Amino acid sequence: MYEFIAFYIFAISTVILFLITVLSKNVLYAMTSLAGGMVMISGFFFLLGADFLGVVQLIVYVGAVMALYAFAMMFFDTTKDVKEKYNSPRLVFLLGGLMAVVFVVIFSAPIIGENLQVASPITNGVGNAEAVGIVLFTKYLVPFEVAAIMLLVAMVAGIILAGKKMDESLTTTVLPLVDKESEDEILKKESR
């Protein structure tokens, strides 16, 4: 009974929060509801008894959305609404609707076909984290390693993109006392 109520609370709030994310014109509202929705999704994992995954969802997405906030801070004035450009609203509507239909079909097909089986059932006496670890390092070892390599590649690429003049710090650069324009020029040269 409690699970039933909890499920609907989580479900409704997740849907509402993500709707705000998509429909709001204010960056701050969109980001905040995205973060809130992620937290609500972790509620489903806790309901299903997958504590470990629930907590991982919390930690990973809190961090990920935090990084998104940083971008929002750099590109938008967060207290004002964003003016969105609609070039072809019909195309957007069509593509978005098609995507939604495809996802519904993909996820509901096995349920309709009643072929939904638990691939790795919960074994008694084994903790949640242990169970995830066992599956991850036996059955799904290759995808796990491939994902690790992909992350490594992404990290190296990020470092190379951002890493020019990484040893010099703008905060510690001592600028000569000159007027504003030449100071800007020096800063420009520094960052190049």
Next chain:
Amino acid sequence: MDGTMLPEVTAVGVIIKAILILAVISAIAGFGTYIERKVLAFMQRRVGPNHVGPYGLLQLAADGIKLFTKEDIIPQHANRLIFAVAPAITAATAFIALGAVPVFPGFTIPFVDVYVPSIASDVNVGILFVLGMMAAGLYGPLLAGMAQSNKWGILGSARTAIQFLSYEVVTGLSLLAPIMMVGSLSFVDFNNYQSDGTWLVVYQPVAFILFLIAGYAETNRTPFDLLEHEAEIVSGYVTEYSGMRWGMFFIGEYANMITIGIIASVVFLGGYNDWWIFPGWIMILAKIAFSFFFMLWVRAAWPHVRPDQLMWLCWKVLMPLAVINVVITGIVMMAG
């Protein structure tokens, strides 16, 4: 304190526990400001608050009246909703995190016979849950800074993001080594692992120090108080806040300090096990009090760092150390 001896945990007990945590920790958070000022004054050879009441003890009440009666100002161009919600996020997540740590030992209320458990909600991934919740608490400063349409606020929230991205990896990796040794993520298991009297800090001194440093960054204590450093960015994310909304940020911050103290005590310093002639509940209170005092001591002793120094420290010094620590722990465990 083994699981079989304990009475059944009832819903009433958990609710009483939750109310106790809220009441006691809020009070301690208020009292903490007084202690902090007195300790800092002692270390800097000043007097500290001494006008209100004996030894300035009633300063707390005076501050409380001031906070509650101050006008609640919302700036004109601020995003009103987010501005109003942000302090609640900090305070709420701090107390949710306290829900999964052993705060006081369990006890039974006489006459009505209700057992109040030690942990309000014993999640079996306790450590990760607490860390995740405390990380979510940083949304408070972040949103507050971005919603108030103030340059100092934006700087404060930019620094929040930086701080989060710096310390989070170190906290996780420093706790990983003790987690590997104990083989569980539950605070109860950590406590039981140390019940023979050997504290984990003996095996994991590096992890302990790394965790403390990351913990101080997490609660933005002084060596790393970038978010609101007065000399640089006025007050950072709290620039536009007044009254009780401002107070909620600080209740959250002090509650987080206590949470870090509890994690340090349970994971590294032997938890609530009996020691010599002292019962467990005195030990855990003493350890929490000491780690709180230690935070004030560190604040008095060290100057504050710049944001780039924090990033340098976390990514180039602490993270490699933590990784090396994890690898060595793994090798020793495989060999042993």
